[in-house]
Amino acid sequence: MVPELVARLTALGHEVVVETDAGRAALIEDTEYAEAGATVVADPLPDAELVLSVQPLDRESARRLPEGAVTVSFLPTGLETDLVRDLRDLGITSLAMELVPRISRAQSMDALSSQSLVAGYRSAIVCAGLLRRFFPLNMTAAGTVPPAQIVVLGAGVAGLQAIATAKRLGAVVRAYDVRAAAAEEIRSMGAVAIELDLPTLDGAGGYAREMGEERAQLQRELLAPYVAAADGLITTAAVPGRTAPVLVTRSMVEQMRPGSVVVDLAADSGGNVEGVVAGEVVRIGHAQVWGGRNVPAQMPGPASRLYAQNLVHLVTLLTDSSDGADGAPSGALSLDLDDEILAGACVTHAGVIRHEPTRVLLEGPSEGAGA
Template sequence: MRIAVVRETREGETRVALVPELVGRLTTLGYDVLVEPGAGERALLADAEYADAGAVLDPDAVDDADLVVSVQPLDPGTVRRLRRGATTVSFLPVGQELGLVADLRDLGITSLAMELVPRISRAQSMDALSSQSLVSGYRCAVVAVGLLRRFFPLNMTAAGTVQPAEVVVLGAGVAGLQAIATAKRLGAVVRAYDVRAAAAEEIRSMGAKAIELDLETLDGAGGYAREMSEDRAARQRELLAPYIANADALITTAAVPGRTAPLLVEAATIEQMRPGSVVVDLAADSGGNVEGAVAGTIVRIGHAQVWGGRNVPSQMPGPASRLYAQNIVNLVTLLTRADADGAPTLDPDLDDEILAAACVTHDGVVRHEPTRVALEGNPAEERP
């Protein structure tokens, strides 16, 4: 069995799907690991490290590969090089990649999307969304520290006392909690808000103060929040405005995979922040939590600098790659079963709830129902 590790080609992507220290985990399963030269270069991983770990450097690694692993979806040209029946594992934002999904279906490729791995206990070690959110949350806090032209911690000196920075974090998922923890470690006074009922206790467990609004909670499936009505969203923005206006730094992290990020903060609220204030919008890539934020750049709204995140985990490619690679190896282990003779074989059990949820295409069929409907329509709705 042959696993191919590709060099990422999408603009701005610096991560790699497998790191040298985990090559041995796959060879132990019975795989030959082939790595495209330079695959780890942008994550500061040399070709020689892969070779020393037992991988083979091969510019044609994907040809005749049984399994191809990557961070971003494969480009159409690479997909067409795959043999029928091969398997791909990567992030695969199906709503944005319908043409690629159609190619994978028509070419008989089995594709699994890392963002579709269900949020259940059994799948925690394969949850790449959480591992990459951990990196993003840390990075957000570091960006805020770098942009804010004042101390985060309290400083008491002979020349006087410097008060700590006031930080507000909106969203207390994995990224938000990591942003809270990092800002607290740096000595800031942190307040945070999330629409989920359990979030207040999670926020306090990080040492921050939970912002409690007189609004209904919005717990949804899979640990995510339910969508809110526009009336509730407007009331929430109104109630949060005084906290934001008093903050030195605002960090927003509210996002749900496959959906546009909710608008949490209007530009008029940012204009009320003090001179020198900083806003970090992690969700700028998916529409933004902050009105006026632009992914990949810094804009000025009123007196505040507003930093829009773009592919934030790639800004820390070393740790992000190591965490993602561990997720990949754990999923590949689940994909691998013993044949009748006891030899390992790549044979996904699509009755398994994890693989069933993550599988987008298999054997010429789109198995992910929302994507199938988007591509092929719903025959039941077309009947008279």
């Protein structure tokens, strides 16, 4: 939450309680929350009806919530199996921001896209900072300095923002994505679309389908010359809940020129580049390889504001719009699981795991499934 949005929640009838120092990493002081109408306390959980956070609560914190409370956060269910079991057994309703359906009505709640926007921008800035040469073309009396050659792999929200930022900095940008619509989107950003003689892999929800190893190997072979010619390589291909595909092998990076830079935004989920280490800069051949770790948190101000906007829109959907007896907004929660947004985001509710892939992972297939 950010102070300027507290009033949006109080206008719905909610009492907003902020944990002490919650905004410190985003350079927001407790007094700013208080001035905006929130109450700041050291331990807000025992009386909480609705808990908003970035990362999921730890298991100890979850056990301190009252039964029937609602939590909203990112919740990687495949990695947080013990927590999901606890939430189920405690009767806690949990909503996962990464499970919000990618439909038009839910765009304002799409936290994956808002945080990818931040990460994509950051990736180009990191690349420019590590690369010991100019991004733009410079023509001087002493001679001409050619522009940097940047390649971006993956043209989702993060990739397109990386392209746009690198272009604004003056680089020559080429980009590739396995989806059919991506080439036009890449060109719309002023970059050159790399076109390989391979079938596209469009999947559900705007994501790419997983590729087989034979196709992946052929793709790597076709991309190798573009990687070798790049001064900077930015990779952004990640799908929530899955291991990132390896798009670039160590041998491909070893073909890059001295001083080259690789920025891997997917390092947290295994990495697109073989040999990348999340949170570290490693050297492969002549290139520096930067592994992104929780990249949006490296720009906490804009990341917090965008995420808070996503949360406010979701809380509005969760709030009963009727007025109380005194004519003021009631502030009552109304979890309508017939609503496709709330149904899609819901992991646990009333002692049941409602997100089917997570339920199968933790409890196994239902009897008669597949019959």
